[in-house]
Amino acid sequence: MKKIVIHSGYIKLDQFLKLSDCVSTGGMAKALLQEGHVLVNGEKEDRRGRKLYPGDKVEVKDEGLFEVAGGEE
Template structure:
């Protein structure tokens, strides 16, 4: 499992997919989600704007499993 560090309270799923190098554009994220290739905490997710919080797990077909890791909020 790969851990992806965020510096805010949450991150949107499409941003997370780009940060984890699963996709390079928002359009690619949309297509990946519509094809049903993304699970969040074990459940299929289709919403690009789904908020992810530290501890959430994201599984992407052919890419692996990722965990959101919080690094504290930057102020």
């Protein structure tokens, strides 16, 4: 599992997908979500604006499992 550090209280799912290098554009994130290839905490997620908080786990088909980690402020 790869940890992705954020430096704010939360991050939106589409931004997280870009930060974790799963996609390079918002359009790619939208397509990935619409195809059902993203799980958040074990449940299928299709909302780009879904807020992720430290401790949340994101699984992306063919990319792996990621965990949101809080950074030092």
